[in-house]
Amino acid sequence: MIPFLTVTAARKPRVLTTVALIAVALLAACVAQPTVPTRPESTQQTQPPALPPTSAPAETIPPLLPTQPPVRPQPSAESFPKTLAAAGTGPAVLALARQAQTFRSAGRPQDALGQYERALRIEPKNAFIWQAMAETHLALHNVEQAESAARKSNSLARGNPWLELGNWRVIASALGVYGDSPAAQAARTRADEIGSALAASGGGGAMPAAASAVP
Amino acid sequence: MIRIKSPLLRWLLIGLAISFSVGLLGLSFWLVRLDQDVRARYAGVRWVLPAQVYASPLELYPGARISVTELRRELERLGYRASDELTGPGTFAVSGSELRVDTRAFAFWDGVQPEMRLAVKSDASSLTSLRAMGSDASIDLLRLDPMLIGSIYPSHSGEDRVLVKLSEVPPLLPATLIRVEDRAFADHFGISPKGILRAAVSNLFGGKGRKQGGSTLTQQLIKNLFLSNEQSYGRKINEALMAILLERHVSKDDILEAYLNEVWLGQDGSRAIHGFGLASQFYFNKPLNELRPAEIALLVGIAKGPTVYNPRKYPERVKDRRDLVLQLMEDGGLIRDDEREAEALTPLGVLNSVAGGVERYPAFIDLVRRQIKGLYREEDLGSEGLRIFTTLDPRAQERLEARIIADLPDLEKNRQLKPGTLQAAGVVTSVEGGEVLAMVGDRNVRYPGFNRALDSQRPIGSLAKPFVYLAALADPGRYNLYSSIADEPIDLKMPNGSHWAPKNYDRQLHGNVPLHVALAKSYNLPTVRIGLDIGVDRVHDLIEAAGLQGPPRLPSMFLGAINASPLDVAQIYSTLAASGYLTPLLAIREVMTKEGQPLSRYSFQLKQTLPEGPVYLTTWAMQKVIEFGTGRWAVSVLPAGQKFAGKTGTTDDARDSWFAGFGSDRVAVVWVGRDDNKPVGLDGAAGALRIWGRLMRDLDARGIDLTPPAGVEEAQIDPVTGLLADAGCAAQVTVPFLSGALPKDYAPCANAGQSSPLDWLKDIFR
Numbered sequence: 001m002i003p004f005l006t007v008t009a010a011r012k013p014r015v016l017t018t019v020a021l022i023a024v025a026l027l028a029a030c031v032a033q034p035t036v037p038t039r040p041e042s043t044q045q046t047q048p049p050a051l052p053p054t055s056a057p058a059e060t061i062p063p064l065l066p067t068q069p070p071v072r073p074q075p076s077a078e079s080f081p082k083t084l085a086a087a088g089t090g091p092a093v094l095a096l097a098r099q100a101q102t103f104r105s106a107g108r109p110q111d112a113l114g115q116y117e118r119a120l121r122i123e124p125k126n127a128f129i130w131q132a133m134a135e136t137h138l139a140l141h142n143v144e145q146a147e148s149a150a151r152k153s154n155s156l157a158r159g160n161p162w163l164e165l166g167n168w169r170v171i172a173s174a175l176g177v178y179g180d181s182p183a184a185q186a187a188r189t190r191a192d193e194i195g196s197a198l199a200a201s202g203g204g205g206a207m208p209a210a211a212s213a214v215p
Numbered sequence: 216m217i218r219i220k221s222p223l224l225r226w227l228l229i230g231l232a233i234s235f236s237v238g239l240l241g242l243s244f245w246l247v248r249l250d251q252d253v254r255a256r257y258a259g260v261r262w263v264l265p266a267q268v269y270a271s272p273l274e275l276y277p278g279a280r281i282s283v284t285e286l287r288r289e290l291e292r293l294g295y296r297a298s299d300e301l302t303g304p305g306t307f308a309v310s311g312s313e314l315r316v317d318t319r320a321f322a323f324w325d326g327v328q329p330e331m332r333l334a335v336k337s338d339a340s341s342l343t344s345l346r347a348m349g350s351d352a353s354i355d356l357l358r359l360d361p362m363l364i365g366s367i368y369p370s371h372s373g374e375d376r377v378l379v380k381l382s383e384v385p386p387l388l389p390a391t392l393i394r395v396e397d398r399a400f401a402d403h404f405g406i407s408p409k410g411i412l413r414a415a416v417s418n419l420f421g422g423k424g425r426k427q428g429g430s431t432l433t434q435q436l437i438k439n440l441f442l443s444n445e446q447s448y449g450r451k452i453n454e455a456l457m458a459i460l461l462e463r464h465v466s467k468d469d470i471l472e473a474y475l476n477e478v479w480l481g482q483d484g485s486r487a488i489h490g491f492g493l494a495s496q497f498y499f500n501k502p503l504n505e506l507r508p509a510e511i512a513l514l515v516g517i518a519k520g521p522t523v524y525n526p527r528k529y530p531e532r533v534k535d536r537r538d539l540v541l542q543l544m545e546d547g548g549l550i551r552d553d554e555r556e557a558e559a560l561t562p563l564g565v566l567n568s569v570a571g572g573v574e575r576y577p578a579f580i581d582l583v584r585r586q587i588k589g590l591y592r593e594e595d596l597g598s599e600g601l602r603i604f605t606t607l608d609p610r611a612q613e614r615l616e617a618r619i620i621a622d623l624p625d626l627e628k629n630r631q632l633k634p635g636t637l638q639a640a641g642v643v644t645s646v647e648g649g650e651v652l653a654m655v656g657d658r659n660v661r662y663p664g665f666n667r668a669l670d671s672q673r674p675i676g677s678l679a680k681p682f683v684y685l686a687a688l689a690d691p692g693r694y695n696l697y698s699s700i701a702d703e704p705i706d707l708k709m710p711n712g713s714h715w716a717p718k719n720y721d722r723q724l725h726g727n728v729p730l731h732v733a734l735a736k737s738y739n740l741p742t743v744r745i746g747l748d749i750g751v752d753r754v755h756d757l758i759e760a761a762g763l764q765g766p767p768r769l770p771s772m773f774l775g776a777i778n779a780s781p782l783d784v785a786q787i788y789s790t791l792a793a794s795g796y797l798t799p800l801l802a803i804r805e806v807m808t809k810e811g812q813p814l815s816r817y818s819f820q821l822k823q824t825l826p827e828g829p830v831y832l833t834t835w836a837m838q839k840v841i842e843f844g845t846g847r848w849a850v851s852v853l854p855a856g857q858k859f860a861g862k863t864g865t866t867d868d869a870r871d872s873w874f875a876g877f878g879s880d881r882v883a884v885v886w887v888g889r890d891d892n893k894p895v896g897l898d899g900a901a902g903a904l905r906i907w908g909r910l911m912r913d914l915d916a917r918g919i920d921l922t923p924p925a926g927v928e929e930a931q932i933d934p935v936t937g938l939l940a941d942a943g944c945a946a947q948v949t950v951p952f953l954s955g956a957l958p959k960d961y962a963p964c965a966n967a968g969q970s971s972p973l974d975w976l977k978d979i980f981r
Contacts (some may be wrong), residue, residue, distance in 0.1 A: 092276030095355035103325075111325050113818050114805075117648065120819070122274065124647035124880055125920065133819075148796070148821045152647075155794055155827055158922055 077201050080160040084128040093119045093126060100132065109140050127156035127163050134170045147174040165194045246456070253460045256441055262476060263489075264600030264809060265368035265375050266591075268583055269361040270607040271650075271804070272323070275335065276356040277345050280915055283314045283337040285610070290316060292609060293362055294501035304330045305505040312336055315348060319502070321360035324604065324805040324813050328358050340915075362609055363496060365580045367587070367596045373485045377492035378600060378809065381472040384503050387549060388491060389471050391515045394547040395540055397432040401467065405433050405459035433458040436474045480514060481521045488521075498526060498565045508550055509558035512540035513565070526565045534563060577663035578640075578656035579607050582782075582802045585669070590815070591806075600809030605802050606650035611643050614913040615653040615883075616660040622906045623658050626887065630896050638890050640667035641906065642785040643914065644882045648819045649789055649798030652881075654782075665890075668781045673871045673888060676775035677737045677845075677899065678784055678864035679766075681791065681833050682757045683773045684734050684742075686749045688836075689757075689829035691956030693748075696731040696832055697937025700741035707747075707770060717743055717774060720865065720898070729937060731836035735844030737863060739774055746773035760824040761787035762797050775864060784875050785884045791834060792860075792877035794924065795825035828926040828953045834860045834919065835951055837876070845900045846874065849908035857918025859911060863899030870894050872902030881916040883907055927951050933962030941965045 081087035084097055100115035116133040123129065134149035150170040157163040168191035175184035273281075273289055281289070287297070287309060295305050295316065307316035313336050320330040332348040345354045368375040381389065393400045399407050407429070414429025430438070437457045442450055461470070481488035481497055488497045494514050495503045506514075516536040517524040526533040538559045545555040583605055587596065595601065619639050627634055643653040656666035665671075687694040702725040707715040717739050719725075725738060733741035746754055751768050758766045758777070763786060766777045782800065790797045798821045806814045837860035840846040841853070845863040853859055861876020872887040872895060885903040889895050895902065923929060932950040933940040938958050940947040943966030952958075 090276070090278050091353075092274070092278065092356040110813075110816060110818075114325050114816060117804075117819055118274065120647055121645070121650075122276070122279075124645070144822070145818075145820065148823060149819075151823055152796055152821060155796075155924055159925070 077161045077198055080162055082162045084126075084132075087126070087128055089126060089128070090123065093123050093129065096122075097129065097132065100136075104136060104139070109136050112136050113140075125156050127153045127158075127160065130156060131163055131166050131170070134167065138170055138173055141177070143174040143177045147171050150174070161194050161198055165191055165198065168194060246460075249453075249456055250460045250463075253437075253441075253457050254464055257461060257465060260440060260473070261598060262376065262378055262600070263368070263372060263374040263598050264378055265366035266587070266596045266599070266601040266603050267363060267377065268365045268367065268580060268603045268605060270364045270605060270609050272321075272358040272361040273610075274356060274358055275333075275342060275345055275354075277342055277353065279342045280340060281337070281342060281610075282339055283309065283312055283335065286314055286335065286337070286342075289359070289610070293360065294499070294505075296501075296505075301332060303505065305501055312338075318357070319360045321358070322811045323358065324807055324816065328360070331357065333357065361604065364576055364605070364607060364609075365583075367580075367584060367603070368486060373487045374489050375483075375486050375493055376476060376489040377496060378476055379472075379490065379492040379503060381468055381475065384475065384491065385506065385511065387508060387544075388503070388506075388511050388515070389475065390547070390549050391511055391540065391544055392471075392474070392518070393432070394543050394549065395515050396435070396518070397430075400432055400471075403431055403433075403462075405431065405462035406455045407431050430454075431458060432474050433462055433470055436470060436477060437461060439477050439479070440473075478518050479521060480518060481525070500566055507558065507561070507564075508544065508554065509537060509541065509561045510564060512544060512558070513537040513563060516540045526563055527567070530563055530565075537563070575661065576607065576612060576654075577661065578654045578666050578668050579605070579612065579651070579802065581656070581663075581666045582651060582654060582669060586802050587806075601814070602807040602809065602811075603803060604805040604807070606645075606652060606804055607802070608643075608652040611881075611914055612653040612655075615641050615643055615655050615910060618906050618910045618913065619655050619658055619885075620660065622909065623887070626897060626902055626905065629901075632895070636889060637887055637895060638667060639885065639887045639903075639906070640671060640781045641883065641885045641910070642668050642781045643910070644785050644789055644800055646789065646792045646877060646880050646882060647798075649793075649800045649821075650804075651782075651785075651800050651802045667886065671780055671886070672778040673780075673886065674775055674866045675777050675779050675784060676864035676866040676871060676873060678788075678862050678873050678875050679758070679772060679775040679777055680734055680737065680742050681837055681862055682761065682787075683746045683749070683754050684730065684836060685791075685825065685829055685833040686753045686757050687730065687745045688832040688953075689826055690749065691953040694730060694745070695937070695952055695956060695958070696729070696836055696950055697932060697934075697958075698730040699727045699937065700730050700733050700744060702726060702728050702733070702738055702741050703744075705740055705743050705747075707743075715770065717771075729934075731839050732844075734836045734862075735839035735842070737840075737845045743770060743773050746770060757825065758787060760797070761790040762799070762824075763787045775866065781884045781886045784873070784886075785882055788875045788877060788884065789882045790825055791830055791837075792879075792882050793821070795823055795827045795830040796821045797824040827924050831924055831927050832951055832953070837862055838919065841876070845898075846876070846904055846908075848900060848904055849911075852908040852912050854912065854918070858921060859916070860919060861904075861907065863904060865898035865900075868894040869896055869898050872897040873899050874903035874907040876907060876911070878911065878916040878918050879920050881911065881914055883910055883914070883916075885910065923951050926954050928954050928957060930957050932958070933964055935964075936962040938962035939965060 085094060096115045096119040100112040103109070103112035103115060113133065113136050116129050116136065119129045120126065130149050130153035134146050134153060137146035137149055147170070150167040154164055154167045157167070168187050172184055172187035172191055175181060175187055287307070290307050295307050298306050298308055300308055301315055301317040304317050304319045307314060313334060315332065315334050318331045318333065321328050333354065334346045334348050335342060336344045345357065346352065347354055366375050397407070399410065410429045410431065434454050437454050441457065442454055476490040476492070478491070479487060479489055480491065480494035483497065488494055491514055492503055495501065495506060498514070499506065499510055513526065513533065516539070517526065517533060524533050524536055541550070541555045541559055544550045545552055550558070583603065587603060591601065619641060623637050623639055624634060627637055637658070639655070639658050641655045642651065644651050654668045656668040657664060688696070702719070704724070705717060709715055719739050720737065724740070728738065728741060730745070747770060751770060751772065754773065755766055755768050763777070763779055763783050766772050769776065786800050789800065798819060801817055803817050805816045808814055838858045840862055841849050841859055846861050849859070849861070857878065859876055859878045861874060864871065864873030864875065870888060870892055873885070875884040877883070885907045887895065887897060887902040887906070929949050929951050931940045931947045932938065933944045934946055934948050939961045941961070944962060944964040
């Protein structure tokens with residue numbers, strides 16, 4: 001009947017990205033410091049605990065009271081879930097993730113993003129969904145969103161090395177789009193460190209399916 | 216042959232013959248032109264199709280936090296009818312804790328959700344099972360059809376409509392329309408000589424009573440589409456000729472379909488309700504194909520004159536008219552005698568208030584309008600029938616409205632203010648994704664006037680303070696949550712020579728206070744002291760990074776001399792709530808064409824703009840606002856055992872009362888004040904906090920995740936000195952620090968020496 005004006009669709013501006021970019025530029029300095037935390041705890045798991053040469057103090061000093069942290073026992077890599085399904089995800093979010101995977105396989109990444117967003121409305125802190133979103137953005141060459149979603153996933157990963165591995169790979173690829181910058185190299189190094197630590201820990205290179213989907 | 220002798224007569228006749236021929240020729244030309252005109256105009260008919268605006272759909276899944284009772288309410292809001300058994304889409308039945316529902320099919324942006332018959336069970340708070348009826352298989356997830364909450368129609372004509380196809384409307388509707396308006400529709404050629412004759416006779420002998428039209432549906436369509444409302448013979452003749460011509464080019468079905476979509480069926484302020492599709496929503500809040508015969512009869516009946524037959528104004532007159540149409544239906548064999556009797560007994564069923572429309576959620580629709588404006592052309596919005604899917608959560612919206620409606624009169628009573636003195640605005644957003652879930656811009660929540668949630672620019676007062684503390688906590692070499700800050704007088708000489716000497720809200724001095732206590736209790740002097748130490752520029756930059764542009768670069772900014780709207784505040788608090796990730800607040804998710812083709816999607820956009828560790832520490836201090844600070848009243852209403860972070864805001868002489876805060880999934884901002892900017896005698900704690908606390912409870916908001924992120928470590932601290940504590944200390948608190956910035960020294964109470972177990976363990980993990 002009435003042909004829709006495609007002009008308007010083409011004019012859709014990337015207002016959001018612009019706003020975010022401006023804000024970021026204004027704050028580059030203070031952002032820089034904590035976004036790439038160097039937290040080697042996951043790699044530490046893989047080596048025998050570096051006990052001090054003398055274990056004597058452990059005997060002579062009474063065991064720590066329960067009220068005395070700051071030391072939490074560091075969980076081993078195997079204690080972290082490797083996949084969405086193992087992470088206590090509810091059936092609704094699993095169904096959406098499956099649907100999204102179908103869309104991705106069918107070459108419909110935009111539709112996949114929509115499913116991941118539905119999933120995040122139900123489980124907003126699900127780091128696996130954030131990671132899947134990051135990968136989908138990467139496939140769409142939305143490198144900024146790929147990087148941001150991967151960092152978000154890292155923020156929510158709470159030390160899960162399987163997730164961190166995948167996220168650093170996404171970040172490395174996203175940053176690599178602009179050339180082999182130091183930031184891209186650092187991200188790749190980070191991914192490699194986690195990857196070799198996981199391999200050494202006996203994971204046998206069993207990478208989570210999600211991480212292997214990274215191009 | 217008659218010979219005309221008189222030359223005069225002869226010339227006269229010749230003249231007549233010539234003029235007749237010329238007249239005939241002229242008429243032919245006129246008809247040809249009219250024919251072209253009709254064809255061109257009809258081909259060019261562009262239905263004015265306003266953009267339709269939908270709320271977000273309710274997702275049903277086992278575990279969804281909605282009880283059967285609440286679900287029932289949701290279904291009623293969507294126009295589903297309760298009955299003993301399911302009789303078709305849009306019906307539901309409740310028995311005990313089980314609800315059965317026949318859902319409507321709906322074309323979403325990512326596919327069609329088909330109609331389904333479901334059995335749903337819940338406990339007191341959430342769904343426990345979801346099954347397809349007649350099957351034991353559990354359903355993982357299902358979307359209900361979203362609520363139509365309004366349309367964006369052109370302001371000049373005010374025409375609003377929902378397009379329908381003849382093939383999709385219940386056949387009883389066109390049949391009744393023909394029976395009532397134009398019985399010979401199927402057979403006539405555009406006009407009905409019999410009808411005209413009948414009308415003429417009736418008008419001649421009927422005196423001054425009702426005038427009969429005698430117009431066919433085709434003529435009425437021509438008039439509605441192309442002609443003015445003027446009552447003249449010239450127009451009548453034009454109308455008849457055009458109707459005849461139109462019938463030569465267009466099928467009866469097309470004419471009928473056009474009529475169904477064109478006819479004016481009601482008025483809602485400046486909004487004109489056109490077509491049966493919209494009228495069904497407007498009067499009954501349900502789609503056309505769910506109408507009962509009596510409801511179809513009502514709509515057909517009022518087509519005669521929606522002003523005279525306004526069912527909300529003249530229910531009795533309209534009932535007579537409806538029953539007459541039901542009788543005509545029976546006479547025409549469209550319904551049986553017993554059906555007519557049963558239908559005539561039903562009440563009109565017209566909603567008292569307008570169901571959808573901008574009048575329901577004016578503040579939110581206003582936001583949608585503004586956000587969509589930059590993306591599409593105004594004329595396309597008003598005419599292309601775009602379908603706009605928004606983030607509005609009707610349940611959150613209802614709860615926000617209920618709180619403001621209920622709590623403002625209480626606040627006025629407590630302060631002995633005249634009822635109606637106070638105004639309020641509120642915004643609720645989701646933490647991850649930055650979706651605007653609810654918005655109120657006036658205590659009269661349906662009033663489509665000044666939208667305070669967007670347009671009221673008020674000083675934010677102490678709401679700015681968390682950013683001063685964030686700036687300090689991002690500098691771990693100098694500040695942590697237990698840094699001791701002097702609460703002492705400050706006198707600042709300004710560049711223009713004047714002096715600035717801020718005071719604490721309670722006009723007291725509190726000696727040295729730990730940093731987080733200064734924020735929790737909203738002390739002004741320590742805040743200014745920290746701000747001056749860190750620098751105006753740092754704080755300014757952090758506020759901009761959080762999403763509010765252009766705070767003034769002045770020390771008074773530390774105490775909130777920044778004008779902002781409630782939505783602006785929601786933006787910067789969202790960035791804190793989302794661990795430092797800025798997501799521009801959005802009201803729109805997807806836009807589709809009227810044919811259901813996806814046009815654009817606005818996916819979550821995020822960017823880390825604030826450092827995560829310091830944001831975590833700031834949020835920790837903001838939890839203390841509620842635990843023991845200025846927001847502690849909220850503890851009495853918030854769910855026990857869950858932590859929320861927030862901040863009170865009060866401006867000079869208590870003109871503005873603010874509270875902004877969040878849990879792990881919801882951010883809410885509430886402002887209370889007066890339009891004339893006079894003092895209201897309410898600080899943030901006495902005013903906005905009361906609404907905010909109950910709102911968060913009503914929203915069923917979840918508490919903050921207390922696991923520290925990477926880059927943050929917790930330590931046991933002696934609360935008196937802020938130094939490390941051990942078993943020797945009577946009181947110890949767990950406090951987060953940025954990694955590597957834990958206090959080095961032990962508190963005097965600690966019995967640990969240089970070789971304490973803590974140091975030893977710390978060495979291991981360093």
